[in-house]
Amino acid sequence: MNDNEPLVSIILPVYNVEKYLSECLDSICFQTYKNFELIIVDDGSTDNSYKICKKYAEKDSRLKIIQQKNSGPAKAVMSGFNVSRGKYICFIDSDDAIEKNYLRDLVKAQIDFNVDLVISQVCNYIHGNKIMNDLDVADGYFEEEEYKDKILSKILSDGKFQSRLLPISRWGKLISRDLIAKNFKYVDEYSTYGEDLNLILPIFLDIKSIYILTNNQTNRYLYRIRATSLINAYDPNRWNSVKSGYKRLYLAFKDKNALNISNLFDQLKLDYFSAAVQCCTNEVKNPTSTYKHFKKVIYEIREDTLGWKPKIKKNKFNIAKNKILSMIYYGNNISIYNYYIMLKIAYKVKKKITREKD
Helix, strand or coil, rough: CCCCCEEHHHHHEECHHHHHHHHHHHHHHHCCCEEEEEEEEEEEECCCHHHHHHHHHCCCCEEEEECCCCCHHHHHHHHHHHHCCCCCECCCCCCEEECCCHHHHHHHHHHHHHCCCCCCCCCEEEEEEEEEEECCCCEECCCCCHHHHHHHCCCCCCCCCCCCCCCCCCCCCEEHHHHHHHHHHCCCCCCCCHHHHHHHHHHHHHHCCCCEECCCCCCCEEEECCCCCCCCCCCCCHHHHHHHHHHHHHHHHHHCCCCCCCHHHHHHHHHHHHHHHHHHHCCCCCCCCCCCHHHHHHHHHHHHCCCCCCCCCCCCHHHHHHHHHHHHHHCCCCHHHHHHHHHHHHHHHHHHCCCEEE
């Protein structure tokens, strides 16, 4: 391979995804860009995921499998990165897929424009149907000043609930290994929520140029929507992950002199409040949840050492999210109890509706 075909390391954490894994692996192995290594990290799967990976690895020498006890996605990503050799890194979730020219076009954009980061277009992938998830920013090349003005200035929030301008995910991107190595320190390896944010947001603070691929219907990342994915299931570690994650992000802002960029720091706070709301909705997914435990989480959020308090009237969350946020920070015990009951009922109804759709 020549300089125009650098080695790309694809890191694929795997945990109990036998239903979707073959489609994911096929989409990688049959890429038109051939110079890649695929590092599969089996994170203690208890289904047939490892057997499926082993079958593919026996046929393709570019595949390498690491097995580890179940430690969560952050630890799996770190394990894969530590053995990777590529100049550039791609992360893919094992229930997702990529179109055939995904790697080719990411690498070509990096070489042609010599940018710090390349981002792909994304399709929501629902029961085999591809639904374009249009970005709120134009495709193409952004140099430093334009990047700061049009992207970084509103990367996390425009005031609405998790209204991110670009996906703050590790997938859907071609990233230099140096940027990843430099910013892994902001990721809590035991985190089960927001580990992507803690890696990618500090990278966004570092970079000076970016390229967003044009959609040609052969180079998109296919993000599968399913009701039973990790982000939709109950997470017993959610509040601990949020608490640790945003403290690390505060440190990243401090290290990179971003605290003085008022708009950007305000966005971080709004994102934290969004995560606080999600902590509440997560708690009612626990089949053994009680009001006592729900209230305990509420008071822990209120007493968090970051000390950030929301200005309810100034954000653009919808009415329901704002009412939950107000309850978290300002509600009395009666309000907390009423919301516990309402959220519990709402979750049971939603679960019943979506049960047969996955």
